[in-house]
Amino acid sequence: MNINATKNTCLAIMLAACGFGASAQQKEYSWTNLPKIAKTAFKKDTINILKYGAKADGITLNTKSINDAITACSNKGGGVVLIPQGIWMTGPIVLKSNVNLHVSRAALLQFTDDKSQYPLVAGNYEGHPSPRNQSPISGTNLTNIGITGEGIIDGAGGVWRAIGKDRLSESEWRNLVASGGVVSENGKTWYPSASYVKGQSEKDAIYLKPGKALSDYESMKDFFRPNMVVLTNCKRILLQDVTVQNSPAWCLHPLLCEDLTLRNVHVRNPWNAQNGDAIDIESCRNVLLEGNTFDAGDDGICIKSGRDEEGRKRGKPTENVIARNNVVYRAHGGFVIGSEMSGGAKNIFVTDCTFIGTDIGLRFKTTRGRGGVVEKIYVKNIAMRDILGSAILFDMYYGGKSVAEGEGTKTTATKTYTADVSTPQFKDFYVNNVVCNGAASGLLIRGLPEMAIKGIHLENVILKTTKGAEISEASNITLKNVHFESKDTKPVIIVENSNNVKLDGIKYTNGADLLFSVTGERTKDISVSNTDVSKAKDKVDFKSGADSKAISFK
Template sequence: MNIKKNICIALLLGAYGFSASAQQKEYSWTNLPKIAQPVFKKDTVNILKYGAKPDGMTLNTKSINAAISACSAKGGGVVLIPQGLWLTGPIVLKSNVNLHVSRAALLQFTNDKSQYPLVEGNYEGHPSPRNQSPISGTNLVNIGITGDGIIDGAGGVWRAIGKERLSEAEWKMLVASGGKVSENGKTWYPSDSYLKGMNEKEAIYLKPGKSLKDYEDMKDFFRPNMVVLTNCKKVLLQNVTVQNSPAWCLHPLLCEDLTLRNVRVRNPWNAQNGDAIDIESCRNVLLEGNTFDAGDDGICIKSGRDEEGRKRGKPTENVIARNNVVYRAHGGFVIGSEMSGGARNIFVTDCTFIGTDIGLRFKTTRGRGGVVEKIYVKNISMKDIIGSAILFDMYYGGKSVLDGEGNKVANTKTYTADITTPQFKDFYVSNVVCDGAASGLLIRGLPELAIKGIHLENIVLKTTKGADISEASNVTLKNVYLECTDTKPVVTIENSSDIKLDGLKYTNNADVLFSVTGDRSKNISVINTDTSKAKEKVTFKAGADSKAITIK
């Protein structure tokens, strides 16, 4: 545990009058998952022995893969990447091998895309043609990628990018390098092949009756995830820096007993789909001491998308994420939106998010199905969050049926809950401090199935807007301080029930403390809260009953 960070959070919470006993509530923290660690033989194979050359020009693909195969065949050990700049194509890991990248080593993947053949891969839970990943491994046991060196995926040659995401000088240099510019002059594409794939409807999926050869003319479109480990057991990634990935950076899929320790992921802020790590349908996972600077989500939990994910039926479960730092990503810690196989028993503690779009981000949408439950989060520090500090959103990529005033949008379809309806329930979030965000808390459920069991305790949110709770039930906010500049209102509760606000603190002289909206809002209880500091305590809109809220 990060003792200094815990002390700082405790002092800040104490300054706002929050009790120590509340801070120490443990929920299920006393019984954390156990993650088995790999063990490697000490035998070491230097890639120099297999003819590798660190001159930055020699393609060392065969030499490195030969060293890995030979090491595995002899029972495993360490394959050493020593000092130097090592140019290479795709590397395939083998069981019982620890690929060790020395501190002074740069493992540089080639920008020659012809070196990456099309393979049958996975995209958001669906079979998909992909270029072979720079590093991959399938059905392995006891594998590692360690060392203090750098692994670079040459992602810039793979990714499209908008002109607005570059400086004028960067844009001119990129256009001069080749590729294609869109007709409106606003987007750069790597090649005609990329454009063909982008314009081909559903090209991303491997359709029945088609082979990989059918996709060769749009090969560049199928950007590889950088490190893909599929159905592997006892996996260790430690100390290395992995950067500049073509798409997702680290993608463990269907793995068990995965440890990521003191790893650094560096992707440009404008890297398309540049997620740091996407943990998909894995169990028994430990992420500790890592630093992520990503172009998309930072730490992301997934389990497949829609029907394919439900058929797979493999939740991501038993995950510990502690002492991690995330910069600039779309989300600091994220679950979804591809969570159709479910997620459960997730423990997040002692993490820091700086400059991310959203801090704690839980997202899904209709059609996904799946259940996300038993999620425990505590001791989180955030600064300069662009959007919401804490977000629960079941309309990812879509719009709510409400217009912002609690009124249904005209001609809105009515939905009935079924197997395709996603569920969020039983979240416990405590000891969170956020200094700067557009909004503090957004909970947005579905009319046909509310978000249930969201419990927030000991929270300090210094933001523009306060809290917005919509289509939710059994929500508790205890010892929450909403210091917001927009106080019209501080808290909006929309078509939600069984809402308890205990010890709420808010900005002095707030315009409106509570806005209760919608005729289905009921059983809202406010206790231990000084409502006299607000100019107006409650407003009611869109058919809300004045009896829906009780203030004691």
């Protein structure tokens, strides 16, 4: 039985019983013609790593044996490289074309915590050239590759990551300090080594600067934590059934790839893992994420395309992505786009997913300087529970923090900005059939004065939250059949400096103190229809120069 499919069928039935149906506009423009993802195909020829001298004793470093098996398999035209039952200690593994690395159910592929085994290489950080320690698993310019099997791949991430004292219990903190490393002067942060501290304190150390060699960065080598699995400019990729856990930084990072399938994969990172994203899909096209389970230290499913000018120069959007039947537990965001989205993102379809305990549910984030256009995003059949921040968030004031630490803060403007190539754009989002049981706020749409967020359409949504909705610096916004069951009803919905806002069939907490707060002299063309406003103590108030004619009731 497909539990996810059954669960979301029940969700659809429940919404239909409430009078909610699928959006005709979504049907017509999105779900009838989904992207096609080319599949991998491997020979059945199998090479067991035992043939190349590998030992499952948990002590022997099997780096050479595993890589020799992969190379031999590729040279023979491809096939399967088998990691059988046992604990296999290893250093970095480099994939080759036409090879399926198969990790057996009872196998633990354990990457060594000896950081000297990971040489510095020229890598990538948020779209910029960067020195990095070699990834535990990597592949570049490959075709037809796979990582499959029901075994476990562990990145020994704890020896790489810094961590704050407030993210550990007292006993965990004592044990960590006793293990070595360096504690900050204020006693609040543990660093893995003095080398890490040197990189942390060096301005822009993370970037590989022109004229600099990798050897120039050796003194701060530990600072350049590797992403766990990095696939660059590869085509036809399959990741299936494996558990990938405890990554030093991001866990799965496909970059500039095409035709990627990720099916029934489990990613497990500690909740306090620094930059412990589950998957960051960067400047890729034709991607299917299906039936996966993510428990992450940072964002869960994240779409990226480079940062600022470097991302715009690359000019490679992430596009043609299907994410369906996925579950995300602890993470900064369940499904996320940004904030590094300077190359753009488009034609993305998210359906039948569940988010439990994430900081934010649907999280779309950017900031001034990024540029890039995020558009044609389609979301339906989403279930959420116990969200710490906003259930649905569109934010152009991203400040680089998780919601638990404070999302980007909008401050009083001291400068007037003019839109240019560095101004990001969000437009044409369609969100349908969403239920959230528990969140700090239901909906936040926060654009920029110089660039409104445009074309956000929510339909058939139930949000049981503390606060309702805030719509700021936005245009062409539609909320149809949206139910705000919020505790804080002063007000339920705020509309600030926004226009062409259609509120149709809004439901809200019975006896709400104030239904609408209309704010800002640039707010106009708010239309409220099919909504019983009599259940609120006060219908609307006006603030900060808002005109009483800005809102109409039908």
